Amino acid sequence: MNAVDIGSPTATRRVLTDLGEAVLVARARDGDPRCFEVLLRRHQQSLYALAVRLLDDRIEAQDAVQDAFILAWRKLPAFRGEAKFSTWLYRIVTNQCLSRLRRGRQQQPLPEREKQHLVAPEDLSPQAYVEHAALAAALSAAVAALPDDLRLAWLLREAEHRSYEEVAAITGTRVSTIRGRIARARARLADSLAEWR
Amino acid sequence: MSTSPEHGLPCGRDSLSVWENARNDTHDQHEATCPYCQGVYEQFRILAIASDPYLAQAITAPTSLIATVMRTVLTELRPGRPLPIPSDAGPAFITDTALAAALRAALDTDPAVITHRCRIDTVDVPETARSAPNTPTQQPTPLAVQLSVAVSYEHYTRHGESVVRTRVIDTGRNLFAQQIDTVDIEIIDVFSTEVNR
Numbered sequence: 001m002n003a004v005d006i007g008s009p010t011a012t013r014r015v016l017t018d019l020g021e022a023v024l025v026a027r028a029r030d031g032d033p034r035c036f037e038v039l040l041r042r043h044q045q046s047l048y049a050l051a052v053r054l055l056d057d058r059i060e061a062q063d064a065v066q067d068a069f070i071l072a073w074r075k076l077p078a079f080r081g082e083a084k085f086s087t088w089l090y091r092i093v094t095n096q097c098l099s100r101l102r103r104g105r106q107q108q109p110l111p112e113r114e115k116q117h118l119v120a121p122e123d124l125s126p127q128a129y130v131e132h133a134a135l136a137a138a139l140s141a142a143v144a145a146l147p148d149d150l151r152l153a154w155l156l157r158e159a160e161h162r163s164y165e166e167v168a169a170i171t172g173t174r175v176s177t178i179r180g181r182i183a184r185a186r187a188r189l190a191d192s193l194a195e196w197r
Numbered sequence: 198m199s200t201s202p203e204h205g206l207p208c209g210r211d212s213l214s215v216w217e218n219a220r221n222d223t224h225d226q227h228e229a230t231c232p233y234c235q236g237v238y239e240q241f242r243i244l245a246i247a248s249d250p251y252l253a254q255a256i257t258a259p260t261s262l263i264a265t266v267m268r269t270v271l272t273e274l275r276p277g278r279p280l281p282i283p284s285d286a287g288p289a290f291i292t293d294t295a296l297a298a299a300l301r302a303a304l305d306t307d308p309a310v311i312t313h314r315c316r317i318d319t320v321d322v323p324e325t326a327r328s329a330p331n332t333p334t335q336q337p338t339p340l341a342v343q344l345s346v347a348v349s350y351e352h353y354t355r356h357g358e359s360v361v362r363t364r365v366i367d368t369g370r371n372l373f374a375q376q377i378d379t380v381d382i383e384i385i386d387v388f389s390t391e392v393n394r
Contacts, residue, residue, distance in 0.1 A: 014311070019311070020311075022313065022386075023311055023312075023347070026313035026314045026345065027313070027314070029314070030297055031275045031277065031297075032294075032298060032301075033271055044263060045258050048256065048257075048259075049256040053256075062258075062259060062262055070273075074273070077275075132250045136247065139244075139248065139251040140254075143251070158248060179213055182213065183212065186216060186241060186244060189247075190241050193243045
């Protein structure tokens with residue numbers, strides 16, 4: 001029998017982090033917390049960054065993502081796979097963020113120092129770097145000033161590179177609605193940057 | 198030039214698509230020369246320039262995020278049903294979720310099988326055949342195991358199910374003295390072992 005035929009166990013157990021998303025989701029649904037943790041680690045960076053940009057507050061974003069992940073664990077047995085797991089998780093996180101925004105909690109703006117973690121091309125001159133940083137800060141302020149629904153749609157499209165269909169699935173709206181929101185968001189952002197033209 | 202983002206351009210194109218094409222550098226000859234499309238390009242040009250440094254800002258999730266979530270998850274583990282383990286030294290039990298984890302772990306040593314779900318049910322036995330609960334010599338409850346698995350198409354044989362079934366039964370008996378009467382196996386996917394190497 002070949003060394004990897006069924007029934008030929010190896011001394012090494014399969015590493016969980018090597019497993020595909022469908023396997024991890026199935027095991028997590030069965031109550032395996034280790035598989036759930038692997039899933040969270042795969043998505044935490046992009047979801048946290050999305051929450052920071054949505055809420056404009058790192059502490060609030062951390063709380064929102066943590067609450068969303070715990071809620072996901074509680075709701076996981078009911079997850080039937082109608083949507084991709086990542087779409088389902090994005091929906092929970094964005095709902096948490098929007099809920100916090102709606103509650104109208106007093107927001108603590110990002111300290112300016114935190115906003116300036118700019119990744120600029122290495123060949124930029126000091127002057128160009130400063131201009132890049134200022135432009136990024138201006139856009140950051142413009143994004144923060146967008147209405148919640150426009151900001152969410154724009155961020156999912158531009159920062160998360162989600163398709164219009166995925167953005168619609170995450171936000172629970174129609175694709176045509178999402179296209180309109182993204183178009184309006186772009187128009188408002190472009191207007192707010194008019195002085196830079 | 199007025200270019201309402203929610204309406205088509207006078208040339209027949211819609212501004213959202215023109216923007217996407219400009220962003221992806223996939224514009225066609227029409228968009229490269231059409232004054233209406235060029236108007237959209239100009240309107241959003243600065244936004245495209247600003248988006249790159251804004252979206253490239255480093256936003257890293259705090260290391261405590263997942264740890265905090267998992268602390269809560271582990272306190273909310275679904276307890277599962279207790280299954281008696283025969284013991285002369287007093288009552289002992291294993292939950293069905295723990296047994297399922299053990300069975301998955303046993304199968305995880307086989308590179309030709311990936312277990313998705315593992316569900317355990319008790320098999321009804323006649324009242325007269327049951328032992329009194331919580332007695333030192335309590336008998337194991339007959340179990341039925343339902344597995345959903347993916348198998349390697351290079352190494353799956355017509356004996357594969359039998360080998361998987363035997364390993365599940367042996368693991369339940371040898372590790373936890375459980376009597377697994379039936380093992381239903383559903384093959385829900387196939388994969389290439391060669392790709393995973």
